[in-house]
Amino acid sequence: MKFWPLLWSNLKRRKARTIFTLLSIVVAFILFAYLAAVRIAFSAGVEVAGADRLFTTHKTSIIQPLPKSYQDQIARTPGVVSVTHASWFGGIYQNPNTGFQGVFQAPVEPESYLAMYPEFKVTVAEKKAWADDREGVLVGETTARRYGWKVGDRVPVQGTIWRKKDGSKVWEFNVRGIYTGDKTVDKTQFLFHYDYFDEARQYGQGIVGWYIVRIADPKQAADIGKKIDANFANSPAETKTVTEKALAQGFADQIGNIGAIIQWILAAVFFTLLLVTGNTIAQSVRERTAELAVLKTVGFSNGAVLALVLVEALVLTIVGGGLGLAIGAAAIAAGDPTHGFLPIFYLPSRDAIVGILFVVLLGLVAGILPAVQAMRLRIVDALRRA
Amino acid sequence: MLKWLSQVFAVTGTALRTIPQRRGPSLATVVGIAGVVAVLIAVLSIGEGFRKTLQTAGSPQNALVMRAGSDSEMMSVLVGDSVDIIAQAKGIARGSVRAGEAAVPLSSAELFVVVDCPKKTTGTPANVPLRGVQPAAFAARPELKIIEGRPFEWGKNEILVGDGARKQFRGLDVGSQVKWGENVWTVTGIFTAGGAVWESEIWTDARVLQPSYRRGNSFQTVVARLESPEAFDAFKDSLTKDPRLDVMVQRESEYFGNQGRTLQAIIRGLGFILAILMGIGAVFGALNTMYSAVAARTREVATLRALGFGRVAVVVSVMAESLVLALVGSAVGAALAWLIFDGYRTSTLNFDTFSQVTFAFDVTPSLVVQGIVFALVLGFVGGVFPAIRAARLPVTAALREA
Numbered sequence: 115m116k117f118w119p120l121l122w123s124n125l126k127r128r129k130a131r132t133i134f135t136l137l138s139i140v141v142a143f144i145l146f147a148y149l150a151a152v153r154i155a156f157s158a159g160v161e162v163a164g165a166d167r168l169f170t171t172h173k174t175s176i177i178q179p180l181p182k183s184y185q186d187q188i189a190r191t192p193g194v195v196s197v198t199h200a201s202w203f204g205g206i207y208q209n210p211n212t213g214f215q216g217v218f219q220a221p222v223e224p225e226s227y228l229a230m231y232p233e234f235k236v237t238v239a240e241k242k243a244w245a246d247d248r249e250g251v252l253v254g255e256t257t258a259r260r261y262g263w264k265v266g267d268r269v270p271v272q273g274t275i276w277r278k279k280d281g282s283k284v285w286e287f288n289v290r291g292i293y294t295g296d297k298t299v300d301k302t303q304f305l306f307h308y309d310y311f312d313e314a315r316q317y318g319q320g321i322v323g324w325y326i327v328r329i330a331d332p333k334q335a336a337d338i339g340k341k342i343d344a345n346f347a348n349s350p351a352e353t354k355t356v357t358e359k360a361l362a363q364g365f366a367d368q369i370g371n372i373g374a375i376i377q378w379i380l381a382a383v384f385f386t387l388l389l390v391t392g393n394t395i396a397q398s399v400r401e402r403t404a405e406l407a408v409l410k411t412v413g414f415s416n417g418a419v420l421a422l423v424l425v426e427a428l429v430l431t432i433v434g435g436g437l438g439l440a441i442g443a444a445a446i447a448a449g450d451p452t453h454g455f456l457p458i459f460y461l462p463s464r465d466a467i468v469g470i471l472f473v474v475l476l477g478l479v480a481g482i483l484p485a486v487q488a489m490r491l492r493i494v495d496a497l498r499r500a
Numbered sequence: 501m502l503k504w505l506s507q508v509f510a511v512t513g514t515a516l517r518t519i520p521q522r523r524g525p526s527l528a529t530v531v532g533i534a535g536v537v538a539v540l541i542a543v544l545s546i547g548e549g550f551r552k553t554l555q556t557a558g559s560p561q562n563a564l565v566m567r568a569g570s571d572s573e574m575m576s577v578l579v580g581d582s583v584d585i586i587a588q589a590k591g592i593a594r595g596s597v598r599a600g601e602a603a604v605p606l607s608s609a610e611l612f613v614v615v616d617c618p619k620k621t622t623g624t625p626a627n628v629p630l631r632g633v634q635p636a637a638f639a640a641r642p643e644l645k646i647i648e649g650r651p652f653e654w655g656k657n658e659i660l661v662g663d664g665a666r667k668q669f670r671g672l673d674v675g676s677q678v679k680w681g682e683n684v685w686t687v688t689g690i691f692t693a694g695g696a697v698w699e700s701e702i703w704t705d706a707r708v709l710q711p712s713y714r715r716g717n718s719f720q721t722v723v724a725r726l727e728s729p730e731a732f733d734a735f736k737d738s739l740t741k742d743p744r745l746d747v748m749v750q751r752e753s754e755y756f757g758n759q760g761r762t763l764q765a766i767i768r769g770l771g772f773i774l775a776i777l778m779g780i781g782a783v784f785g786a787l788n789t790m791y792s793a794v795a796a797r798t799r800e801v802a803t804l805r806a807l808g809f810g811r812v813a814v815v816v817s818v819m820a821e822s823l824v825l826a827l828v829g830s831a832v833g834a835a836l837a838w839l840i841f842d843g844y845r846t847s848t849l850n851f852d853t854f855s856q857v858t859f860a861f862d863v864t865p866s867l868v869v870q871g872i873v874f875a876l877v878l879g880f881v882g883g884v885f886p887a888i889r890a891a892r893l894p895v896t897a898a899l900r901e902a
Contacts, residue, residue, distance in 0.1 A: 131788055138784035145777045152770060174680050175614045175627060177574070177854060178713075204575060216762075274575040283569050350682075350714070367624040368856065370848040375546070379539050383778065386535040390785040393528045397792060451769045 143438025150465035201323035221311035240291030250290035254301035407496035427481025435473030537833025557696035558752035580717035591731030606725035632706030649689030664699035664858030786882025802898035818887035826879025
């Protein structure tokens with residue numbers, strides 16, 4: 115690495131320019147990291163969906179309820195390992211405007227629901243405490259942090275759809291457990307007892323929102339789905355069974371082509387960045403025509419000159435890009451910028467790797483033209499021009 | 501003063517005339533700023549279009565009655581007899597809803613459900629709102645116009661489809677039949693509603709919809725046409741004070757104005773971060789360009805200074821160049837955003853009702869102005885330091901260096 119001093123003094127030559135170029139690369143890669151996280155947020159769940167979990171919903175729409183009696187029939191369908199259910203609660207906590215947005219609240223069967231979602235990590239003691247308390251609620255880490263709840267707190271939630279038999283809208287719950295999970299797990303959920311809910315609600319007894327079904331062989335998913343739906347064909351509440359992945363994909367599709375628009379933004383940013391960086395490097399080579407000619411005169415080969423310019427570009431992009439990705443990752447880890455509207459928000463490792471590839475690619479693409487120019491430089495011309 | 505001005509003009513003129521000689525870096529700045537402005541305007545135009553769709557819906561002369569504590573139409577329930585009580589409240593306009601019939605209170609009890617329709621672009625199912633209405637619904641929404649086909653007939657399994665829904669979802673053209681649950685529905689017509697959210701919906705007779713969704717004699721909301729916007733308070737009081745009812749009353753325009761908060765918050769939160777980060781990046785680009793512009797003009801600037809031109813003239817010329825580049829960039833960016841995104845139709849989920857809203861991106865003049873102002877700020881910041889540097893250049897040193 116005997117050329118380092120040479121490289122270093124080249125970069126130091128126009129300090130302001132080097133620093134600004136570096137900073138714009140940093141910014142671009144912070145953006146890159148953010149956009150990757152946003153893309154994940156909008157396609158939430160699609161990539162991590164369990165292949166052995168199916169969703170059985172009402173055929174017309176997921177907001178139509180299904181009878182509780184379907185549970186046993188589904189459980190008896192060949193290929194089904196276990197069944198649990200959940201329903202939409204849609205309550206408000208404190209402020210009606212910001213209250214509970216982004217928090218999925220559902221009455222569930224504690225045992226079978228947790229068995230269905232082994233990715234929810236909860237201690238044995240808390241699990242038992244939740245199962246034992248009819249008014250108990252299991253809360254995701256993110257939600258607990260957002261409202262400052264801890265185990266033992268009593269939380270009043272205002273039902274908007276559901277009221278109690280006595281006409282009151284307020285449902286009170288005891289926080290009995292806080293679950294965690296890795297970054298791909300939705301840690302916003304608010305899960306309470308279906309039995310308590312069903313008994314206390316004013317109307318709608320014996321209905322649930324949807325069923326979650328675990329099957330033995332993911333390859334049989336389509337067949338088992340058809341069998342489940344066949345159970346209820348021509349009944350008043352026909353069903354539609356899809357894989358969890360298909361459901362998540364469907365939901366992402368419902369939000370629409372925001373993802374495509376984000377790709378456009380990424381492309382625009384990178385095009386701009388390429389121009390800025392490429393231009394800066396080209397400029398610095400142009401200014402050094404005479405020096406490069408001298409280097410060649412004293413015996414530097416064409417290849418060495420090419421490498422020198424290219425490495426200079428790479429140093430700039432790798433330092434800037436590395437910093438940008440690191441800052442981006444740190445900012446993303448600190449939480450999503452919409453204050454809880456995007457429950458899953460993280461930088462996937464795959465995108466981090468793509469980012470690093472981009473960094474190298476950017477250095478190569480931005481450096482190659484000026485490097486080739488420098489390589490092709492004829493000593494006589496260059497010295498005359500200078 | 502005059503001399504000073506002529507100096508400024510002379511130096512600025514040279515600066516601008518020589519931009520073509522510094523084509524590369526200048527172009528990089530223009531493109532950089534164009535990119536920032538285009539992205540900024542595009543992102544905000546999503547929010548703008550979404551807001552417009554929701555806010556043009558709803559007239560201040562209409563009141564919307566829901567069960568107290570409901571967050572959205574989707575969550576409300578009103579049973580049959582309270583609907584009749586509401587129709588008798590003070591302040592409701594009267595009119596005949598069908599030609600030749602006697603005048604009745606203009607109130608429409610409505611059901612709001614969602615049905616599955618495949619999206620045209622992806623073929624995947626989406627929740628499309630299906631609204632059951634009563635005859636007065638049309639009198640309460642005079643902006644609604646049937647542009648194709650005919651109205652549905654009351655009591656039949658017929659539907660009217662909003663133009664936005666027809667364009668975004670499959671199988672909703674006049675004459676086609678769709679099956680939801682146990683019923684088969686025939687599309688009899690297409691309507692527009694001046695861009696309002698109803699264009700995303702499908703309408704039918706509430707009395708036909710009730711049994712097919714097992715709603716008994718219940719509705720979700722009542723829309724009432726008032727005698728005048730001022731009659732609202734009287735109407736609201738008479739309902740909220742009625743012990744037989746437990747309802748909340750809003751102006752229809754207020755209700756829709758509050759809808760779409762989740763999406764708005766997401767767009768604003770993300771749009772803000774995007775704009776700030778891209779702006780910072782663009783400022784660095786502009787700084788680079790202007791420093792190199794100053795470097796390229798060192799000899800010229802020093803010569804001018806030696807001839808007796810003042811520092812201010814030099815500062816102004818550098819700033820002017822930076823601002824002109826920013827202006828050109830923002831114009832290109834705004835034009836791009838307008839060409840590509842204005843009127844671009846799409847649909848997305850309204851998290852408040854869990855149903856699809858179709859809307860068009862709206863690049864408004866005020867967004868264009870915001871984009872240009874933002875670019876000028878970038879141009880200013882990107883020009884000011886190089887300008888000071890140019891002005892501080894010691895004349896003799898600069899002449900020697902060049």
